Amino acid sequence: MKPKLSDTLRPLPTVDRAKQVTSALAQYVADASLRTGDRLPAERELMAALAVGRSTIREAIRHFQALGVIETRKGSGTYLLRPISPDTVHMPLSLDTTKLRDVLLQTLQVRRGIECEAGMVAAQMRTADDLAFIEDKLVKMETVHLEKGSSGPEDLAFHLAVYDATHNPLFRQILEQMRESFEHFWASPFDRKDFARRSFPFHRTLFDAIAAQNAERARRETLKILAVVEEDIKEMSK
Template sequence: MSVNSAASTAKISAALGSMDQGSVVSEVAERLLAYFTSGEIAVGTRLPAERQLAASLGVGRSAVREALAALEILGIVIVRPGSGTYLRDDISELLPRTLSWGLMLGAPRTRELVELRGGLEVQAGQLAALRISDEALERMRANLATMEGSLDDLGVFVEADAAFHREIASSSGNQVLQELLQSIRSLLRIWVDRALTEKGHAADALAEHWEIFRALESRNEAAVTAAMHSHMETAARRLLAGLDAGLDAGQTGASA
């Protein structure tokens, strides 16, 4: 590590200060976000290693790792394999405050985001039932085939799941609704990934998606509403179970 890099690391660690042992991922992320967007460190700066940030904040490395993952999703930092994590050089000065909601991982408002997402997905489905094209349905069928063939590869499964929902949002014909859903999904992504921790969970989710697809294929708005509402209820239970598990792990990591 160069002298300048070591100086930057020391400056960042000192500026962050330590946190109470009970702190969770959301607080770590908010502390990092506030500092990284304060203008006190230069864009493109290489950030200290996870263990150094964890030591500075007085939390477990897992909390820092998850906080940095959330910041990467929001475009605040960029991870360069084999090199490290850097502060991006194209952070918008107009970064909406609402984006920081996604960093309240483990906070009550994350539960509210889950609740909001459910309502918006149902509305998107209702509009899509009236407007969806045959081409969009074919793409969704392909998404389902990918999900069906990826029950043992949850990373691929989750990507196909997300693509399925993006088609519905796009087919709603409402750009504002589409963008709101995309933002919420991005903010909740870390918990969505955790929600499908077992093959059985993925199989259940696949069956729910087929119900939605069949209802959309028939252009039956009432059936789409029922199928999407049911899926959102079970998806929310899975997602919140992952959230609770993450909070428990964060508490354990902080006290380790």
């Protein structure tokens, strides 16, 4: 007896228009054989060719800027910093989606290395403007946390601000490459709103360490945050 169609096929996920634009632009660069220094089409041309809105185009542009492959020059346009193709702008991660606990622990190992180093470098390299930006994100995170008991996207914004304070674009580029897969697993682990809630106070002490330009202390405070995360993964996955 043949299986029902509904037993073998599942509804497709909602299409991410910005992701489509990212792929289309990467394919265009490859097909047009653009080189470093070549100018990309203007926003209005891309909007017309791809039939998408300005915000979608700009989101894709920001993605490429974060990866360090294009730059926008005010009053001039957007230029290619290095050639790209659909095969080089994404970093597919091979993760077993059926084993949430194992995946979270594996990605935590990667986060520990990157975030500890980012905190240390930020403490050494941050400027007064960087510090003000990090604190702004921290205050917003604290406000949301006190109101809702969780931080959500505000937590990510805080850590991105720390990454940017390193003045090393590779930190954000690496995160952007892995972000889609990471967010898939870290969005709401175990459906627990209290996941990693105990790590909340250590974000303020991490900021204090960066403000004091104490790299070793920044590393220790980052480890405290991630230690809470690891404890909650193991406890909530029992």
